[in-house]
Amino acid sequence: MSRFDQLLTEKAFLLADGATGTNLFDMGLQTGDAPEPWNLAHPGRIEKLHQGFIDAGSDIILTNSFGGNFHRLKLHGHESQVRELNEAAAAIARRIAGKAAKPVVVAGSMGPTGELFAPLGALTPESATAVFTEQALALEAGGADVLWIETLSSKEEVEAALTGASATQLPVVCTLSFDTNGSTMMGLSPGDFARLSHSLTIKPHAYGANCGLGPAETVCGILNLAAAARHGDILVAKGNCGIPKYADGVISYAGEPELMARYACIAFDAGARVIGGCCGTTFDHVRAMREALDTHIRSASRPDAATVVAELGEISEGARCQLEGKLNADTIAVGASTMGASTVGARRRPARGRRRRAP
Numbered sequence: 001m002s003r004f005d006q007l008l009t010e011k012a013f014l015l016a017d018g019a020t021g022t023n024l025f026d027m028g029l030q031t032g033d034a035p036e037p038w039n040l041a042h043p044g045r046i047e048k049l050h051q052g053f054i055d056a057g058s059d060i061i062l063t064n065s066f067g068g069n070f071h072r073l074k075l076h077g078h079e080s081q082v083r084e085l086n087e088a089a090a091a092i093a094r095r096i097a098g099k100a101a102k103p104v105v106v107a108g109s110m111g112p113t114g115e116l117f118a119p120l121g122a123l124t125p126e127s128a129t130a131v132f133t134e135q136a137l138a139l140e141a142g143g144a145d146v147l148w149i150e151t152l153s154s155k156e157e158v159e160a161a162l163t164g165a166s167a168t169q170l171p172v173v174c175t176l177s178f179d180t181n182g183s184t185m186m187g188l189s190p191g192d193f194a195r196l197s198h199s200l201t202i203k204p205h206a207y208g209a210n211c212g213l214g215p216a217e218t219v220c221g222i223l224n225l226a227a228a229a230r231h232g233d234i235l236v237a238k239g240n241c242g243i244p245k246y247a248d249g250v251i252s253y254a255g256e257p258e259l260m261a262r263y264a265c266i267a268f269d270a271g272a273r274v275i276g277g278c279c280g281t282t283f284d285h286v287r288a289m290r291e292a293l294d295t296h297i298r299s300a301s302r303p304d305a306a307t308v309v310a311e312l313g314e315i316s317e318g319a320r321c322q323l324e325g326k327l328n329a330d331t332i333a334v335g336a337s338t339m340g341a342s343t344v345g346a347r348r349r350p351a352r353g354r355r356r357r358a359p
């Protein structure tokens with residue numbers, strides 16, 4: 001049994017970590033730079049990141065490899081180093097996890113390629129699968145316990161990533177970013193994703209929502225996933241630390257630790273068994289989440305939309321309609337969000353692949 005499965009059998013919930021990218025910016029990473037070369041150039045800083053999250057109470061730490069696939073590394077001229085950068089990422093996390101006083105799961109982070117599938121782009125199922133396979137094998141070789149595919153948005157990329165990950169012996173987690181009026185930017189709703197997860201030949205071990213438009217929207221994603229989930233499905237919530245705000249070329253996250261603590265408990269009540277933070281989530285946020293979850297008594301019922309809004313903030317019209325079972329999210333116009341034009345998610349679907357920074 002994998003370390004991940006073992007912990008899931010022992011604990012009601014597992015606490016994942018917080019942000020990688022935004023915390024590395026605080027350690028000196030410059031906007032536009034790839035974080036993955038730091039696995040070789042500054043391993044001590046990556047160790048510090050992992051250690052901080054373990055000290056804050058994380059049961060799961062994600063490797064610094066979100067953009068470690070061929071296409072993303074090619075943007076920075078590092079495409080020949082997929083193997084060594086990912087292997088180093090997993091080895092650093094393994095080393096720090098191994099020193100912890102409790103079992104800590106090393107999750108090998110795998111983000112999107114940033115490319116679009118044909119006919120919109122050049123990716124084919126075969127080429128995308130090969131890219132994910134290369135990264136997955138390197139993360140396994142470095143000592144990852146589980147592969148953590150995150151921030152995806154299209155069905156094709158989910159299938160390619162899961163197929164690529166299946167070249168290893170590791171369990172696989174797959175989470176999407178429901179950042180466009182309750183669905184992914186490629187139009188997948190949580191319900192669509194739950195049904196997809198059940199229908200795939202190669203199924204994820206656990207699935208869920210990450211990144212996106214903040215804690216309230218992430219919890220809606222979990223509620224909508226839970227509505228379509230099967231008994232025993234393991235749901236994962238890793239929401240951003242507040243609603244992302246875009247100003248002067250910089251995205252910032254202003255959620256307080258108290259907000260993330262409330263989010264963690266409500267995500268658990270909504271049905272998530274693995275809970276963490278994404279962009280903007282610091283050690284202090286994770287510590288607050290740990291303390292809150294450890295003393296939280298699960299609510300007898302799932303939170304409704306009114307509770308989510310009151311505790312965590314506004315939700316998009318698309319997410320609300322899904323919660324109320326009124327509409328198929330696919331029929332809702334993209335951009336009908338009530339969340340205001342200043343939020344990142346209000347940006348329209350790009351003509352070309354949107355490249356995401358490390359979470």
Ligand SMILES: [Zn+2]
Nearest residue numbers: 211278279359
């Ligand atoms: Zn994020």
